[in-house]
Amino acid sequence: MILSPAERSYLYDSLIQKPTIRPDSRAEHQMRPLEAKTSFLPGSNGSARIRLMDGSECIVSVKAKVVVAAKEANLIECDVDVVGFRDNSNFVSNLKFNLTNLLQQNFPSDYLRLTSKYSFKLFIDCIVISHSSYPLTLISLTSYLALKTTKLPLLVSETNDEEIAELPTFSDDWDNAKPIADYFKGKGKEFQPPIFITLGYVGSNLIFDPSVEEEQVLENGLIVTFYNNKVITPIANMNLAVNSNNSNFKGLNQTAIIKSIQMGNKFGGAIIRALDALIEQDDDNDAIF
Amino acid sequence: MNVSDVISITRPTPATIDSDVDMSDDESTQVKLSIVTPGEMVTDDPVWMKGHGTYFLEDKTYSSVAGNISRVNRLLSVIPLKGRYQPETGDHIIGRITEVGNKRWKVDIGCKQDAILMLGSVNLPGGVLRRKSESDELQMRNFLKEGDLLNAEVQTIFNNGIASLHTRSLKYGKLRNGIFLRVPSNLIVKSKNHSYDLPGNVSVILGINGYIWLSKTTNSSHNKNMTVNSNANKINASGDPSYVPGAGSVAITRLEEESSWEIYSDKNDPNITNSVRSNITRYNNVIKALAYGDLGITEQRIIMGYEASMAFSNVGSMIDKDAMESICQDVINNEKMRG
Amino acid sequence: MVQGPMEPSLRSQANTTEATIEVNVNVANFSTFERKKRTRTEKRIVELKATLEKTFEQSVMCNLYPRTVIQVDIHVLAQDGGLLAGMTNAMTLALIDAGIAMYDYVSSVSAGLHDQTPLLDLNSLEENDMSAITIGVVGKSEKLALLMLEDKMPLDQLESVLAIAIAGSHRIQDLMDTELRRQGNIRASKMTQS
Numbered sequence: 122m123i124l125s126p127a128e129r130s131y132l133y134d135s136l137i138q139k140p141t142i143r144p145d146s147r148a149e150h151q152m153r154p155l156e157a158k159t160s161f162l163p164g165s166n167g168s169a170r171i172r173l174m175d176g177s178e179c180i181v182s183v184k185a186k187v188v189v190a191a192k193e194a195n196l197i198e199c200d201v202d203v204v205g206f207r208d209n210s211n212f213v214s215n216l217k218f219n220l221t222n223l224l225q226q227n228f229p230s231d232y233l234r235l236t237s238k239y240s241f242k243l244f245i246d247c248i249v250i251s252h253s254s255y256p257l258t259l260i261s262l263t264s265y266l267a268l269k270t271t272k273l274p275l276l277v278s279e280t281n282d283e284e285i286a287e288l289p290t291f292s293d294d295w296d297n298a299k300p301i302a303d304y305f306k307g308k309g310k311e312f313q314p315p316i317f318i319t320l321g322y323v324g325s326n327l328i329f330d331p332s333v334e335e336e337q338v339l340e341n342g343l344i345v346t347f348y349n350n351k352v353i354t355p356i357a358n359m360n361l362a363v364n365s366n367n368s369n370f371k372g373l374n375q376t377a378i379i380k381s382i383q384m385g386n387k388f389g390g391a392i393i394r395a396l397d398a399l400i401e402q403d404d405d406n407d408a409i410f
Numbered sequence: 411m412n413v414s415d416v417i418s419i420t421r422p423t424p425a426t427i428d429s430d431v432d433m434s435d436d437e438s439t440q441v442k443l444s445i446v447t448p449g450e451m452v453t454d455d456p457v458w459m460k461g462h463g464t465y466f467l468e469d470k471t472y473s474s475v476a477g478n479i480s481r482v483n484r485l486l487s488v489i490p491l492k493g494r495y496q497p498e499t500g501d502h503i504i505g506r507i508t509e510v511g512n513k514r515w516k517v518d519i520g521c522k523q524d525a526i527l528m529l530g531s532v533n534l535p536g537g538v539l540r541r542k543s544e545s546d547e548l549q550m551r552n553f554l555k556e557g558d559l560l561n562a563e564v565q566t567i568f569n570n571g572i573a574s575l576h577t578r579s580l581k582y583g584k585l586r587n588g589i590f591l592r593v594p595s596n597l598i599v600k601s602k603n604h605s606y607d608l609p610g611n612v613s614v615i616l617g618i619n620g621y622i623w624l625s626k627t628t629n630s631s632h633n634k635n636m637t638v639n640s641n642a643n644k645i646n647a648s649g650d651p652s653y654v655p656g657a658g659s660v661a662i663t664r665l666e667e668e669s670s671w672e673i674y675s676d677k678n679d680p681n682i683t684n685s686v687r688s689n690i691t692r693y694n695n696v697i698k699a700l701a702y703g704d705l706g707i708t709e710q711r712i713i714m715g716y717e718a719s720m721a722f723s724n725v726g727s728m729i730d731k732d733a734m735e736s737i738c739q740d741v742i743n744n745e746k747m748r749g
Numbered sequence: 750m751v752q753g754p755m756e757p758s759l760r761s762q763a764n765t766t767e768a769t770i771e772v773n774v775n776v777a778n779f780s781t782f783e784r785k786k787r788t789r790t791e792k793r794i795v796e797l798k799a800t801l802e803k804t805f806e807q808s809v810m811c812n813l814y815p816r817t818v819i820q821v822d823i824h825v826l827a828q829d830g831g832l833l834a835g836m837t838n839a840m841t842l843a844l845i846d847a848g849i850a851m852y853d854y855v856s857s858v859s860a861g862l863h864d865q866t867p868l869l870d871l872n873s874l875e876e877n878d879m880s881a882i883t884i885g886v887v888g889k890s891e892k893l894a895l896l897m898l899e900d901k902m903p904l905d906q907l908e909s910v911l912a913i914a915i916a917g918s919h920r921i922q923d924l925m926d927t928e929l930r931r932q933g934n935i936r937a938s939k940m941t942q943s
Binding site (some may be wrong): 472522 | 814816850852888889931
């Protein structure tokens with residue numbers, strides 16, 4: 122997307138005002154409204170779909186498979202597919218790396234252990250059907266919903282199967298399946314997947330979830346990770362406007378990083394609460410579209 | 411802290427026919443409600459001439475799109491419910507330059523093919539009426555370049571469906587001092603005039619192609635000349651001092667020459683106050699809300715929506731689904747009251 | 750998702766007399782019971798893509814959109830038999846929704862032959878087990894825009910299978926038409942309001 126120089130400078134001048142004036146007059150910590158739906162794919166253990174008002178859309182499916190724990194290096198595998206981009210393009214591999222890295226580091230995968238020999242392995246597949254701004258937040262919020270609503274079948278065989286040759290057996294009744302969160306609770310831990318928040322830095326203002334127009338004039342972009350009610354590493358900076366010559370782009374002041382952490386700590390919890398509230402009120406009977 | 415201040419997440423709602431609309435509507439609208447779908451026979455009477463959206467087979471006319479039937483004299487056409495903008499001669503539109511080519515610019519106007527703006531169809535610096543010289547060809551990028559937004563009029567439609575534009579009027583040209591947004595083109599109601607001054611020192615141009623430009627209202631013509639003059643000097647200083655206007659032509663006055671350069675300036679007015687900026691964003695959200703509610707966008711509606719939006723002290727909350735619906739409802743109610 | 754008619758990204762793609770239809774098929778890794786990584790260059794997917802492009806070249810009034818590309822992206826999120834039929838029906842609806850002129854609906858269904866009895870709309874287990882045929886019917890006629898038979902079928906039985914498949918397609922078309930009208934009327938009623 123290319124803006125004309127006049128638009129660019131108008132937008133930039135608006136964003137650097139105190140308080141910042143965003144084109145849709147969002148507050149600096151305000152995300153764009155979302156439309157979300159969970160558990161709509163019958164063939165997956167968990168699924169979610171998020172749509173933005175501008176037509177951006179992302180679908181995530183979580184599938185679980187029983188594997189021999191000792192043979193697997195990672196119990197989580199992510200795959201990202203963005204329409205219009207080749208799978209091996211920089212853009213897609215960056216997104217994929219970010220997501221995989223985040224989940225593998227911050228997902229207590231020990232809890233996926235079924236028996237002494239076997240374990241669940243989660244396959245997380247993301248499809249970005251259309252996007253305008255940098256889709257990392259979109260992907261991570263959708264995978265949060267999908268993971269939270271993932272249901273795993275109930276184990277009926279013995280947990281200690283060191284000497285048993287057969288595969289573990291599960292209850293046939295899907296109603297007995299437990300959400301992944303209960304698995305964790307049983308082992309004494311709250312289950313809350315980590316999320317990414319993208320922030321834009323412009324003229325000493327930090328703005329949450331910049332839109333595609335805003336991305337074009339940002340001085341810098343930040344990706345902040347939020348987990349267990351606080352900001353954690355990795356925190357990365359990057360040019361969010363892909364394939365454009367952003368002439369405003371410049372180095373990052375360290376105070377911006379500190380401020381981004383503060384803002385993440387302050388407002389990240391609200392995003393998680395909103396997502397959790399949606400899961401609670403979402404029932405299975407709605408149309409998916 | 412309130413969660414809704416940070417993010418609002420809703421569930422998708424399946425579209426349903428408004429029950430109270432069905433109840434209150436009389437039979438005349440019920441007839442209008444029926445639509446035709448592709449392959450459906452519209453008429454078997456050969457007297458009708460076939461128009462857009464229809465095809466003709468063995469003396470029978472069939473529809474080729476899903477939409478409403480329109481009959482103008484003997485011309486029968488089906489207007490699709492959705493679809494791309496179809497340019498017509500005389501349409502006031504907004505476009506974005508996508509390519510600078512040989513004596514022409516290509517302009518994205520949201521229709522199926524990019525429109526063409528010939529070098530001969532724009533006003534060039536150095537007088538309105540002068541021959542285009544080679545030096546003009548060489549510096550086309552100095553006038554308009556990729557990404558630039560302009561408003562223009564559709565001059566003609568070529569046989570192959572490509573539209574040709576012109577900007578030969580003072581009200582057309584490059585756009586400055588504001589922001590751009592787009593809505594589905596079928597929401598823009600055609601009228602005589604498509605640029606309006608709105609309350610709050612904001613102007614809007616509603617391009618028939620659904621592209622909309624919101625900007626600060628420029629002052630009266632007298633003041634304009636003053637600012638033009640000072641700005642033009644600035645441009646000449648900063649921009650391109652080596653420029654000599656078309657060799658074969660003589661500019662009538664210095665002022666005219668400079669003011670013509672001004673129409674291709676990329677500099678915004680330096681004195682846009684924060685209140686104007688926030689008014690622009692408010693209008694932006696109002697228009698988006700109207701588009702969300704599938705309401706036709708007119709000057710009146712925008713103003714009514716703006717008044718309704720005053721109920722929201724925090725303009726940022728207007729982007730939520732509920733807020734947009736309530737604005738649309740306010741506008742509809744307001745219209746009903748006025749009849 | 751339908752994009753276009755729009756400017757072709759490459760000049761060479763442009764056909765001066767009519768529109769080019771480009772279909773992208775994306776079968777999600779998780780669409781089948783067993784998760785399996787699929788690439789876009791897989792033979793089966795390339796074939797599906799080519800079949801769809803050929804089918805719709807005839808039904809869409811391509812001559813109305815010279816020098817343009819109509820790009821259709823299809824995402825298969827879940828599948829249990831009737832993959833091609835489902836994609837064809839979805840594409841028909843999407844093209845109509847995009848306001849692209851078509852001569853008529855293309856409605857599609859799969860059918861198979863079990864012993865002597867023809868069966869309609871097979872699921873994937875049945876598909877693996879017996880010879881299956883997928884047809885696409887233009888409108889309410891008996892003209893076929895699409896016929897795909899991946900294995901053998903006795904000739905004397907073909908007619909009965911085709912008959913049931915055509916009847917099934919007509920039924921699908923009715924269902925699509927009803928839904929389209931319902932959606933269309935919702936939009937139209939909003940328009941009359943405004």
